[in-house]
Each structure stands twice: as C-alpha cells, then as structure tokens.
Amino acid sequence: MPTQKLWPTRGISFGGDYNPEQWPRETWDEDIRLMIEANVNIVTLGVFSWGTVEFEEGRFDWAATDEIIGLLWEHGISVDLATPTAAPPAWLHAAHPEILPRDKNLVPQFSGARLGWCPSSPIFREKSLNFVTALAKRYAQHPAVALWHISNELGGGNGRCYCTVSAGAFRRWLEHKYVNIDTLNLSWGTGFWGHRYASFDQVEPPRGNEAQNPAAMLDFDRFSSDQLRQQYLAERDVIKGANPQAIVTTNFMVGPSQDVVNYPRWAADVDVVSNDHYTIPTDPHSAQDIAFSADRVRGMSSNKGPWLLMEHSTSGGTWHPVNRAKAPRELIRNSLAHVARGSDGALFFQWRSSRSGAEQYFSGMVPHAGTDSKIWRETKELGAILRRLEPVAGSVVEKAKVAILFDDEAGWALIRGMKPRHMRDYGGEARTWHRALWEKNILVDVIGPWADLTQYDLVIVPTLLLVSDEDARNISSVAERGGVVVVTYLSGVVDENNRIRTGGFPGAFRELLGTSSEEFFPLLDGERVHLDDATIATEWTELMRESATAEVVARYTTGAVAGHPAITRSKHAEGSAWYVSAKLEFEGINSIIDDITASLGIGGEPVPVGIEAVRRLHPESSFLFLTNHSADPIAVEVRGQELITDTAVLGSLDVPAGEVRIVRETR
Structure with missing residues (x-):
C-alpha cells in the first residue's frame, strides 16, 4: 500500500474555487460564515487574479489577497493558492498581442478568453514567471497555503499553437529527438508526396487540413503536450525554489475524450494528482463516466496514494447546447462516487455563482438563489458527510484484477489524419468495455500500455492503434504467464512513428493472437452486420484470415465478409488471447466479458443489481x-x-x- 504524502487538509478535502475579487468586501464575511457552516476546509484562491493583482506591469496590489488569505486562515480554512497564469491580463495582450495562440490557418485567438497564450512564447514565459516569482516570495511560507495550484486546466484553450514561434520551437524539439534530418525523414516516411527535408529549417507544423503526414501530426501533438508541460515545470520550480516542502499540483482534465495533454506522462511531475470532471448532459451512463474517469486518474496516482477531485459541478454547466441541472441528491452521489474510487477530496467550481462574466450561469456551492435552495442544502449535507469520513482519508482502493489500456498518443494517432473510417472518439470503445465490467461491479484500473501488468488476470486493449514493440511485448507477457488479453479492432496497426506495420492487422499483436486480418471493411453509417453468436457489429469489420492457431469464437453471417472469422481466441500455455475484429454493440461485449470473467473466477462485489x-x-x-x-x-x-x-x-x-x-x- 502506498505511503500517503502530506495532504493539504485533515481528513477529506472539501471546498471549491473562490473568487472574492468578483464580490464587494461585505460579501467576504458572509462567505466565511457559510464556509464554516458547510464544513469547508480548503478553497482554491487566485486562479484568475493576475490582472487584478498586477493591474499594470510591475505594479502589484496584494492588499485584497493578504486580507482574504488572513481571513480564511483565521477561521481554519486552508488555501490552495493558484498561479493565475491561465488568464493573462489585458495589459499583456495589449503590449504583446503576438503571444495569442494561432490555429492551423494561422488565425490568432482574440483576447478576452482564458489560456490566451502560446505555450512556446518566450515573452509569456518571462512575464508569467515574473508574477509567479512575486507570488511565491510573498506566500510560499504562509501557514494558510497548504497546496499550490499551477495555472488551470493547461491545454484547455491553447493545446496547440501553430504560430511562427511555435514552428521554431517545434523544429528545435524535432532536432533534439531525431538529431539528424535523415533519421526524421526515415521515421516520417517523407518519400511519400516528395516531402523529403534537407534540413530541420524546412519543417513546418502540420497546418491546414487533415491531409498531412500522420507522423508529423503525431509528433506535433507530442511537442504541444511537452510545451505545456515545460510551462508547468517552470512555474512549479519557482514555487519549489521558494519552499522546497510545498505540495504542488495542477488540475488535469481526465476522461475518455481529452486529446490535448498526455497526462499519464505528467503524473510524475505533480505531488498530488488532481482532476476536473464534469458530467455530460446527454450521456445516458454518466455514473459510469465518473467511474471511468476516476479509474483512470487512480491509475495515474497508483504510486502516490489518494488523488484529489479538484473541480466538479454542483449542478448545471454552461458549455453544452443544453446544460441539464442535476437531479435532487445527484450532487452528493457524484461527489461520493469520486471518493469511493480513490479521491480524498470533493472540490467544486465554484464557491459562489458569478453574477457576471462568461460563466455567470454556471452552478456554484452558493447558487444565485442563495441558501434557501436545493444546491445549498445538499452542499451543507455533503460537507457534513465528508467530515464524518475522516477515517477514510489515506485509504486506497482495493487492487483490481482487470486493466483497460489507454494511451493518449494512440488516441491522437487514431483520431487525426485520413483513415478508412474517420474515428473521432478514441475513448468510446474503452468506455464500452469498462461499462460491461462496471455493471458487474468488477473493479478496473485504466492505465497505460507501459505500466506493470503483473497484478492483472485480464487485460483489455481497445483501439490501441499505436503501440511500441516494447509495450506490445509487455501486453503479450500477460497471456504467456496465464492471463487473458483481449485485443480489439484498430489496435497495434502502427508503430510509435505512426507507420503501418505490414503483413496483416493487428501488426504488433499477430504472434500473440495467432491470426490476422488482411483488409479493413468499415461500415457505412447505420449499417449493421450480424455474427453467428447473435451479436451485432456497427461501423467496423475486417476480412480475417483462417488460422490453425486461433479458434474461431464467432463468424460474420452478413455483410461483405460473411463467413469469415469475426472473433478468435488463441491459447498460450495457461493463458489466452482474444481478437475482436468488429465494433460490437454493448450486448456482444458484455457476453465476452461474461465468458472470460467466469473462466478466470473474477467476480464483482456480491451485491444486488442496481x-x-x-x-x-x-x-x-x-x-x-x-x-x-x-x-x-x-x-x-x-x-x-x-x-x-x-x-x-x-x-x-x-x-x-x-x-x-x-x-x-x-x-
């Protein structure tokens, strides 16, 4: 069991983003009183305060920040102090509009939103670190500051910038990775369309449409994640320089569809893994979405003990076409669902709903209706519950026997560029397999393909398009030692440079599976294909080869590949490996999970359905x-x-x- 690091609060953390600068001074005293009433023990402060504190370059007004931190500390409420670099001040954009990120067509983002900065901009780096240095000098040793919060949702608005500064940084990144241009040409396959480069100076970011070199797009995605990480590290190092014992985090946005930042590769850089999670109004399985996200965050935090739910909502959001309000008691259920799966906190955006600004209709712990409201009553009740859960703090979720492999780089490779069928949702297949296990109360860890897999009896590999030889061997070792591996369509197709593995699909796993397919047969929208086990496939099928080393579990009975294998199973000593060549509807996946878990003796908690x-x-x-x-x-x-x-x-x-x-x- 991991040793718990110093935690920012006693017991379970409870609170939310607090923006006192949006309110008159007399509201602050009411806020403190209500926080005490609700058992709030930590608030995130200063996330968007750069332009309020440094209203002109080099002129700082700390009076309000000093006062509110003092008030909070006086009343026993800790501070998660943010570096407010997510929202550059108006004076910075006015003086340096060139820091605004540009899209694939070199159209600049306009000021007025958040994250309006290019991650490669040396000007932004300089100005932001000047503020962080001043902030750290003033508050790094303050007893109220229990946690440091670097920026906010990095990549949420500036994940990829294609400006000329970014282009130069991209070339330097490539030169560091490949050393010489011949290696890049070989890795990218630049012989196609005659795009061979004579020097790194000729390389441009993959601007324009999707008809770009897939390897170039993948490397630009990697570069973009790395640039954001460098900004995080630069700010973190300033804080650590002022107080080496500071606990530092940044709020991830982990779910099945995030496609900007490679969070598992960042996890080692934070002291506490933190996550923001918002349910989607149109998701019919939002409770399972919470579980999937939490299982993935827990996988990133496996060596750090509990993680922290930094943001979620008390009720409706603002960015969907329709923003459904949460039903009575849903606020409490959602919060405790994260705690159940390893979070030692439940924090919200935000404490008090804003009267003005882009998110003025976003729900808060203190809503527009005030304290005579469902939201406030449930907020108070949740605070009381979390206080009673103090004995839970520091505990960890029991070990899972099942893993689902999930890799952001594989997702980037899948959803970008031209494909036989354009798959725009990498996480959808993983969510469906996860749901089949979630409904049976079988615990799952959602982890990277490079992770230690020795504890798992069942490893599921859904649409892992890109995989390295090393990670493919890691996955194959599960079957060799007696476990079961399930590989789905569109897995192992390309190597780490996004090059097709020739000889049949899925190239990286042909030996493991004992079979392969020779051609993709994607389906048209609305088209359905039947299998002889009564299951149905949509969107994707493959022309599979017959093999003496792989048992046919199910065959296609309709469609262009009727009569050919659809699902196979090969044996490996005491283990086995399944290949699912089609995108199955949920019932088909559920049936496979039933068969495999029964054979392995893996069961969920013995509780009634529901x-x-x-x-x-x-x-x-x-x-x-x-x-x-x-x-x-x-x-x-x-x-x-x-x-x-x-x-x-x-x-x-x-x-x-x-x-x-x-x-x-x-x-």
Whole structure:
C-alpha cells in the first residue's frame, strides 16, 4: 500500500474555487460564515487574479489577497493558492498581442478568453514567471497555503499553437529527438508526396487540413503536450525554489475524450494528482463516466496514494447546447462516487455563482438563489458527510484484477489524419468495455500500455492503434504467464512513428493472437452486420484470415465478409488471447466479458443489481461504498458501522433509492 504524502487538509478535502475579487468586501464575511457552516476546509484562491493583482506591469496590489488569505486562515480554512497564469491580463495582450495562440490557418485567438497564450512564447514565459516569482516570495511560507495550484486546466484553450514561434520551437524539439534530418525523414516516411527535408529549417507544423503526414501530426501533438508541460515545470520550480516542502499540483482534465495533454506522462511531475470532471448532459451512463474517469486518474496516482477531485459541478454547466441541472441528491452521489474510487477530496467550481462574466450561469456551492435552495442544502449535507469520513482519508482502493489500456498518443494517432473510417472518439470503445465490467461491479484500473501488468488476470486493449514493440511485448507477457488479453479492432496497426506495420492487422499483436486480418471493411453509417453468436457489429469489420492457431469464437453471417472469422481466441500455455475484429454493440461485449470473467473466477462485489460497490482499504479497516442507482430501496448484506447515518449494521443494510451508504466493515 502506498505511503500517503502530506495532504493539504485533515481528513477529506472539501471546498471549491473562490473568487472574492468578483464580490464587494461585505460579501467576504458572509462567505466565511457559510464556509464554516458547510464544513469547508480548503478553497482554491487566485486562479484568475493576475490582472487584478498586477493591474499594470510591475505594479502589484496584494492588499485584497493578504486580507482574504488572513481571513480564511483565521477561521481554519486552508488555501490552495493558484498561479493565475491561465488568464493573462489585458495589459499583456495589449503590449504583446503576438503571444495569442494561432490555429492551423494561422488565425490568432482574440483576447478576452482564458489560456490566451502560446505555450512556446518566450515573452509569456518571462512575464508569467515574473508574477509567479512575486507570488511565491510573498506566500510560499504562509501557514494558510497548504497546496499550490499551477495555472488551470493547461491545454484547455491553447493545446496547440501553430504560430511562427511555435514552428521554431517545434523544429528545435524535432532536432533534439531525431538529431539528424535523415533519421526524421526515415521515421516520417517523407518519400511519400516528395516531402523529403534537407534540413530541420524546412519543417513546418502540420497546418491546414487533415491531409498531412500522420507522423508529423503525431509528433506535433507530442511537442504541444511537452510545451505545456515545460510551462508547468517552470512555474512549479519557482514555487519549489521558494519552499522546497510545498505540495504542488495542477488540475488535469481526465476522461475518455481529452486529446490535448498526455497526462499519464505528467503524473510524475505533480505531488498530488488532481482532476476536473464534469458530467455530460446527454450521456445516458454518466455514473459510469465518473467511474471511468476516476479509474483512470487512480491509475495515474497508483504510486502516490489518494488523488484529489479538484473541480466538479454542483449542478448545471454552461458549455453544452443544453446544460441539464442535476437531479435532487445527484450532487452528493457524484461527489461520493469520486471518493469511493480513490479521491480524498470533493472540490467544486465554484464557491459562489458569478453574477457576471462568461460563466455567470454556471452552478456554484452558493447558487444565485442563495441558501434557501436545493444546491445549498445538499452542499451543507455533503460537507457534513465528508467530515464524518475522516477515517477514510489515506485509504486506497482495493487492487483490481482487470486493466483497460489507454494511451493518449494512440488516441491522437487514431483520431487525426485520413483513415478508412474517420474515428473521432478514441475513448468510446474503452468506455464500452469498462461499462460491461462496471455493471458487474468488477473493479478496473485504466492505465497505460507501459505500466506493470503483473497484478492483472485480464487485460483489455481497445483501439490501441499505436503501440511500441516494447509495450506490445509487455501486453503479450500477460497471456504467456496465464492471463487473458483481449485485443480489439484498430489496435497495434502502427508503430510509435505512426507507420503501418505490414503483413496483416493487428501488426504488433499477430504472434500473440495467432491470426490476422488482411483488409479493413468499415461500415457505412447505420449499417449493421450480424455474427453467428447473435451479436451485432456497427461501423467496423475486417476480412480475417483462417488460422490453425486461433479458434474461431464467432463468424460474420452478413455483410461483405460473411463467413469469415469475426472473433478468435488463441491459447498460450495457461493463458489466452482474444481478437475482436468488429465494433460490437454493448450486448456482444458484455457476453465476452461474461465468458472470460467466469473462466478466470473474477467476480464483482456480491451485491444486488442496481448497487454500485467499491471498497477502500486501510491497514486496519475497509470501507465499502454502496450507491443505489435504482428507483427503489435495495437491501445489501454487510456488517459494520455505517458512517453517513452513524448506525450499526448487523447483517443487512437498506440503501435508499438514489443514495450512498458507506460501511466501515467488521473484519
């Protein structure tokens, strides 16, 4: 079990983004009173305050910041102090409009939004670090500052900049990676379309449309993530220079669809892995979306102990076509779902809903309606619950036996460039396989293909288009030692340079699978193909070869490849490897998961249908989180002390509809 690092609060962290600069001074006293009433123990301060504090270059006014930090500390509320570099001040854009990022067509972003800066800009780096240095000098040793928050959602608005400064930085990045231009030409396959380069000076970012060299696009995505990381590291190092013991983080945006930053590669750079997660109003499985995101963040934090939910919403957001308000009790369920899967906190954006600005309709802990509201009553109730969960702090989620492999670089390779079928949703396939396990209460770790896989009996490899030889061997070793590997369509097709692996698909896994396909047969929108096991495929099929070393589990019965294998299984000593060459509807995936988990003896928590169950472990305790997603109360067999209601459970616990119960189990 990992040793817990120093945590910014005692027990579970609870609070949210606090922007006192948006409110008159008399509101601050009410805020402090309400925070105490709600059991808030930490707030994120200063995220967008650069232009308020440094209203002219070199002229700082710290009076309001000094006062609010003092007030918070006086009343026992810790501060997660942000470097406000996500929102450059108006004077900086006026003096240096060239720092604004430019899109693929070299159209500049206009000022007025956030993250309006090019990650490669030396001017932005200089000005931002000047502010961070002044901030650190003033507050690095302040006892209220329990956590440092670098910028905000890096890459959320400036993930890729194609300006001339970025182009120069990209060339330097390539020269560092490839050393000589001949190596780049070979890796990129620049013989196609006669794009061979004579020097790095000739290389430009992949601007314009998607008819670009796939290797160039992939490297530009890697470069863009690295540039953002360098800005994070530069700011972090200033803070650490002022206080080596400072706990530093930055808020990731981990989910199934983020495609800007390679967060797993950043995780080693933060002291606490933090995440922002917002449910999507049109998602019919939003509870499972929370679980998928949390399982992925936990995978990034596996050697650091608990992680931190830095932001989520009390109710509706503002950026979707329709922003659904959360139903009664959903606020509490969502928050505790993250805690169940490893977060030692539940923080929100934001404390008080803004009256003005782009997010004026965004829900807050104190909504526009004030304290006579559903949101405030549930916020208070959640604060009281989290305070009672202090014994849970520092515990970790029990070990999973199943892993789903997820890699941002594979996602970049999949969704960009010209393909047999343009797949714009890398995380969708992983979510579907995860859902089949989630519905059975089988715990899953969502991790990178380079991770240590020795603890897993089942490893699922969904649409991992890009994989290195080393990672392919890591995956194959699971079957060789007796585990089961499931590889889906569009996996192992290209190497780390986005070059096709010739000889049949999926190239990196042909030996593991004992079979291959010779041609892709993508389906048209609305087209459906049947398999002989009564399952249905949409969007994707393949012309698979017959093989003496792979058993046919199911064949296509309709469509252009009717009669050919669709799903195969090969044996490896005590293990096996499955290949699923089609995009199956959920029922087909669910059936495969049923077969494999039964054969491996992998089962979920023995709870009734409708209950989501997750267990967190402490050296001397275990905590069973039970969430009722049904419309009726459900009885669960368990013994121990229920922490939310503080009642003894002597064998059976009724979990009300839509509610969460947490049992400190009797061992």
